Amino acid sequence: MDYLFSNIITIVIFLPLAGAIILIFFPKDKTNLIKNFAFLVSIATFILSLFLYSGYDELSPEMQFVVNLAWLREFGSSYHVGIDGISLFMVILTTFLTPISILSSYNYIKEKEKEYYISLLLLETGMNGVFVALDMLLFYLFWEAMLIPMYIIIGVWGGPRRIYAAVKFFIYTMIGSVLMLVAILVIYFLHQKQTGIYSFNIFDFYNTSIPAEYQLLMFLAFALAFAIKVPMFPFHTWLPDAHVEAPTAGSVILAGVLLKMGVYGFIRFAVPLFPEVALELAPYIALLGVIGIIYGSLVAWSQQDVKKLVAYSSVAHLGAVMLGLFSYNVAGVEGAILQMVNHGLSTGALFLLVGMLYERRHTRMIDDYGGIARVVPVFSAFFMIVMLSSIGLPGLNGFVGEFLILFGAFQRFPVLAILGVSGVILSAVYMLSMYQRVVFGKLVHEENKKMKDVNLREWLYMLPVLIMIVFIGLYPSPFLKKMEVSVKQYLTYTLKNAQIQKIQPPVENKMEKEIQE
Amino acid sequence: MIEIVEKLNLASISVPLIILIVSLWVLIGSVLLPVEKRHFTGIISFFGLIASLLYLWGIKDADITGFGNAVSLNGFSIFLWFIILAITLSVISVSQRFVEDAEIQQGEYNFFLLIATTGLLFIVASQDLIMIFISLEILSLSVYILAGIRRTSAGAESALKYFILGSLGAGMLVMGIALIYGSTGTVNISMLKILLQRVDKTPVLLAGIIFVVSGLAFKVALVPFHMWVPDVYEGSPTPVSGFMAGGVKAGGVIALLRVFNALPFEPYSELFWWLSAITMITGNLMALPQTSIKRILAYSSVAHAGYMMIGFLGGESGAGAVIFYIIVYAASTMGAFFVVMLLERMETGTTLEDIAGLSKRHPYLSAVMAVFLFSLAGIPPLAGFFGKFYIFASAVAQGYTGLVIIGVIMSVVSLYYYLRIIVAMYMEETVIELIPREYKSVRFVVFILMLISILFGLLSDPVISSARAVVKYLM
Numbered sequence: 001m002d003y004l005f006s007n008i009i010t011i012v013i014f015l016p017l018a019g020a021i022i023l024i025f026f027p028k029d030k031t032n033l034i035k036n037f038a039f040l041v042s043i044a045t046f047i048l049s050l051f052l053y054s055g056y057d058e059l060s061p062e063m064q065f066v067v068n069l070a071w072l073r074e075f076g077s078s079y080h081v082g083i084d085g086i087s088l089f090m091v092i093l094t095t096f097l098t099p100i101s102i103l104s105s106y107n108y109i110k111e112k113e114k115e116y117y118i119s120l121l122l123l124e125t126g127m128n129g130v131f132v133a134l135d136m137l138l139f140y141l142f143w144e145a146m147l148i149p150m151y152i153i154i155g156v157w158g159g160p161r162r163i164y165a166a167v168k169f170f171i172y173t174m175i176g177s178v179l180m181l182v183a184i185l186v187i188y189f190l191h192q193k194q195t196g197i198y199s200f201n202i203f204d205f206y207n208t209s210i211p212a213e214y215q216l217l218m219f220l221a222f223a224l225a226f227a228i229k230v231p232m233f234p235f236h237t238w239l240p241d242a243h244v245e246a247p248t249a250g251s252v253i254l255a256g257v258l259l260k261m262g263v264y265g266f267i268r269f270a271v272p273l274f275p276e277v278a279l280e281l282a283p284y285i286a287l288l289g290v291i292g293i294i295y296g297s298l299v300a301w302s303q304q305d306v307k308k309l310v311a312y313s314s315v316a317h318l319g320a321v322m323l324g325l326f327s328y329n330v331a332g333v334e335g336a337i338l339q340m341v342n343h344g345l346s347t348g349a350l351f352l353l354v355g356m357l358y359e360r361r362h363t364r365m366i367d368d369y370g371g372i373a374r375v376v377p378v379f380s381a382f383f384m385i386v387m388l389s390s391i392g393l394p395g396l397n398g399f400v401g402e403f404l405i406l407f408g409a410f411q412r413f414p415v416l417a418i419l420g421v422s423g424v425i426l427s428a429v430y431m432l433s434m435y436q437r438v439v440f441g442k443l444v445h446e447e448n449k450k451m452k453d454v455n456l457r458e459w460l461y462m463l464p465v466l467i468m469i470v471f472i473g474l475y476p477s478p479f480l481k482k483m484e485v486s487v488k489q490y491l492t493y494t495l496k497n498a499q500i501q502k503i504q505p506p507v508e509n510k511m512e513k514e515i516q517e
Numbered sequence: 518m519i520e521i522v523e524k525l526n527l528a529s530i531s532v533p534l535i536i537l538i539v540s541l542w543v544l545i546g547s548v549l550l551p552v553e554k555r556h557f558t559g560i561i562s563f564f565g566l567i568a569s570l571l572y573l574w575g576i577k578d579a580d581i582t583g584f585g586n587a588v589s590l591n592g593f594s595i596f597l598w599f600i601i602l603a604i605t606l607s608v609i610s611v612s613q614r615f616v617e618d619a620e621i622q623q624g625e626y627n628f629f630l631l632i633a634t635t636g637l638l639f640i641v642a643s644q645d646l647i648m649i650f651i652s653l654e655i656l657s658l659s660v661y662i663l664a665g666i667r668r669t670s671a672g673a674e675s676a677l678k679y680f681i682l683g684s685l686g687a688g689m690l691v692m693g694i695a696l697i698y699g700s701t702g703t704v705n706i707s708m709l710k711i712l713l714q715r716v717d718k719t720p721v722l723l724a725g726i727i728f729v730v731s732g733l734a735f736k737v738a739l740v741p742f743h744m745w746v747p748d749v750y751e752g753s754p755t756p757v758s759g760f761m762a763g764g765v766k767a768g769g770v771i772a773l774l775r776v777f778n779a780l781p782f783e784p785y786s787e788l789f790w791w792l793s794a795i796t797m798i799t800g801n802l803m804a805l806p807q808t809s810i811k812r813i814l815a816y817s818s819v820a821h822a823g824y825m826m827i828g829f830l831g832g833e834s835g836a837g838a839v840i841f842y843i844i845v846y847a848a849s850t851m852g853a854f855f856v857v858m859l860l861e862r863m864e865t866g867t868t869l870e871d872i873a874g875l876s877k878r879h880p881y882l883s884a885v886m887a888v889f890l891f892s893l894a895g896i897p898p899l900a901g902f903f904g905k906f907y908i909f910a911s912a913v914a915q916g917y918t919g920l921v922i923i924g925v926i927m928s929v930v931s932l933y934y935y936l937r938i939i940v941a942m943y944m945e946e947t948v949i950e951l952i953p954r955e956y957k958s959v960r961f962v963v964f965i966l967m968l969i970s971i972l973f974g975l976l977s978d979p980v981i982s983s984a985r986a987v988v989k990y991l992m
Contacts, residue, residue, distance in 0.1 A: 028880075071978070072977065072978050072981075073978055073982075074978070074981065074982055074985070075910075112876075112877070115876075115880070137906075140897065141897040141898050141902075142897075144896055144897045144902070145896070145897045145898045147896065148891060148896060151936075152943065155940065155943060155944045156943050156944055162944065163940050163944050163945075166940075166944070167933070167936055167940065170932065170936060171929060171932055171933060171936075174929045174932055175926075175929050178925035178926065178928060178929055179922070179925065181906075181909070181925060182909070182913065182918060182921055182922055182925055185909060185910050185913040185914075185921070186913055186918060188910070188913075189910075189913055189914045192914075
């Protein structure tokens with residue numbers, strides 16, 4: 001049992017892969033069996049990942065559950081995984097959303113079911129791997145490998161323009177990451193020259209001193225890869241296409257987890273590797289974040305398609321996350337991480353709800369609905385809660401994250417924070433007006449009168465999300481506590497290293513104090 | 518007489534000799550056997566290859582030279598002989614039924630394939646330029662015939678084009694060798710390596726080197742010597758195209774690598790820098806508008822030669838990476854050609870339209886093809902990624918970051934045309950109901966190649982270590 005427990009990370013990563021391999025041998029026409037098997041595998045993964053949560057020692061800043069096995073010996077690359085208070089939440093978010101998206105696909109996916117569930121399980125392995133890898137090569141491997149199943153999910157089971165969207169998604173994200181690969185190699189050889197040891201260990205990378213003239217370029221190589229994934233304005237153009245064309249589960253995973261990989265990349269790699277460049281560029285990145293908030297909200301406001309609206313709202317939310325992350329204080333970073341989880345829950349849920357609408361009426365246009373509150377009251381109530389959480393209504397999860405982000409950002413970039421607040425207002429504008437036009441008003445369309453309300457399966461996958469939305473909103477402290485030590489460690493590290501090599505601006509002294517408190 | 522034979526040290530060419538003898542048996546068989554029993558020639562070739570692989574396993578620690586230092590049997594040649602024999606074995610195994618159905622003379626086909634293999638085996642073992650030239654010609658002449666062995670107009674065109682341009686390349690190569698010999702007085706590669714550092718760079722010597730490099734560039738199909746590739750790959754019988762992309766290219770690359778290592782690093786590395794860059798750029802861009810799958814794969818093979826050239830600049834670890842790349846690239850590209858072979862109509866080849874919607878009817882074939890294509894595109898965790906990764910890493914270590922950036926950007930470009938094939942198979946509606954051939958042996962070989970394309974990357978530790986160990990003999 002101890003052995004199992006110490007390798008629980010490995011099991012959480014590879015259990016879905018094992019499930020996918022077993023699925024290959026299932027007969028093609030036994031679709032119920034395939035669905036249920038995939039669901040069981042993902043639920044089992046989720047339950048196992050809860051052991052990570054319960055076993056995580058929140059007082060220790062070290063990586064936990066570490067497994068380090070030799071892999072490519074000559075290159076110094078190893079199978080090295082572990083979690084801290086930041087990746088913990090990302091992993092659990094992944095394992096939480098995967099069974100939900102599998103359950104939501106039961107009726108939506110009607111052809112090539114076997115391949116579909118295989119792709120989803122492979123995707124889960126890739127995503128978990130990205131969040132726990134502590135070896136640069138291993139990280140890159142998962143980071144890229146995950147593109148294949150996502151590409152296939154969008155391209156095969158997507159909407160009418162799915163091919164365009166899938167190819168765009170794949171090539172766009174690939175361009176960003178290949179340059180990162182070159183930067184990884186450069187650091188790898190720098191480290192080898194400095195110490196004589198070949199190693200892809202992320203902590204060895206942290207300790208490599210990089211000549212000042214390369215730093216900016218290499219930071220940009222990393223930042224481009226992650227900024228495309230986030231997606232930060234102006235690298236967001238793949239997102240609306242991919243979101244709109246992807247099947248519901250694809251959108252849920254895309255919004256819920258994939259976008260987080262970009263932000264996570266900044267936290268784990270781009271910022272700690274180049275602390276001083278990151279600090280120097282922080283205002284610009286934060287500015288891009290704020291532009292993302294305002295631009296995303298304005299574009300979302302003008303959408304006629306509910307799914308597109310939700311997709312653009314993602315751009316806005318992730319802009320806020322970047323603003324919080326680059327304000328370099330505990331509140332901002334904790335808010336950013338919590339907001340990633342919140343966004344995964346509420347935007348994921350919004351996509352699920354849009355998917356339910358689409359399954360019933362085969363349209364996503366706002367004008368095709370109206371007044372459905374009377375026909376589908378439970379659905380409308382769900383929609384209401386989720387929508388309010390996305391806006392950031394106090395008492396629901398969105399509020400906590402946004403508040404922390406704006407609170408943190410205000411201390412460092414007051415002007416940007418004030419502009420960022422407008423995002424909250426704008427999100428209320430577009431969300432409420434969309435909700436009003438879809439749910440309230442007169443029931444104009446004859447077809448809508450026969451809409452069925454939420455069924456048992458839908459209850460089953462919506463309820464956990466709703467519970468989490470309310471729970472985090474009312475009582476976020478257990479989550480914040482788990483991540484606190486890691487966040488402080490991250491900030492101390494990035495700020496300290498930025499100071500060693502540069503005379504720091506006065507702002508940072510204040511923050512140092514704040515961290516020590 | 519016996520003394521002379523002893524001096525020659527026949528043991529150093531034992532494996533090519535075995536293949537030669539097998540090929541003669543095949544030739545005799547193809548004449549004497551009645552037409553309906555000619556498939557025995559395939560069986561003879563198959564077991565001959567298996568036997569030589571076993572024999573090779575037995576002598577895997579040998580280190581001898583023969584023929585007055587023209588040939589050497591050492592770790593390097595043994596390692597590459599394994600690869601080459603495996604390549605031929607897979608081509609022979611997939612071709613038999615196809616050759617029968619295409620009404621190609623089975624005996625001749627197998628004979629020339631084995632002779633080409635003999636040439637390949639000699640190339641990787643040769644220690645001097647004359648030997649390289651002769652073995653390249655043994656290889657090329659048999660492949661010219663193989664290209665046109667199906668007597669259609671496309672086959673004839675392809676053979677003639679290949680022959681004329683290939684002869685031009687051979688002419689340049691032999692001319693270059695003559696000029697180098699005239700300036701230095703030797704054709705032995707290790708001697709040249711020492712001499713070239715010392716002698717003056719006369720225009721004659723420079724011209725000789727340029728000629729040799731260009732001649733070999735023809736064989737490897739580096740841009741601008743690649744014009745024959747798309748037509749020849751398209752017109753040849755598909756297993757032969759696979760052999761060209763996997764085997765012939767490997768032989769050319771090894772010959773070029775030997776010559777490159779003999780040259781002083783400056784200023785010739787710059788020549789290879791440019792060759793690599795334009796090959797990657799042209800190969801990948803030209804593949805974009807193609808609609809015939811064989812042509813896409815042909816241009817992709819041009820581009821991959823460009824990636825391999827990056828490894829040349831990466832020093833010893835780069836050479837090891839090139840060897841590793843040859844293995845994974847051969848597995849993926851031959852696999853792709855073999856799948857195409859199962860799908861194609863005899864005369865017209867396979868277009869993107871033909872395979873549209875393939876995954877619905879033939880999920881296994883499409884999945885396998887997708888694995889090969891993703892591996893060629895270099896997407897982790899497939900073997901192709903590790904091939905590129907090792908090559909890029911070795912070049913970055915030597916400071917060629919600029920070239921590597923071109924390489925990675927071109928890999929993204931290449932992704933587009935590989936995706937086009939996958940899009941057609943998985944995401945488009947069926948246009949033509951293709952009925953794939955039911956060749957059991959091909960399915961088996963393709964399955965093995967798929968396993969290599971998936972697992973050789975993740976479990977690449979032993980392979981890359983031994984590849985790096987054997988290139989020490991080159992340096």
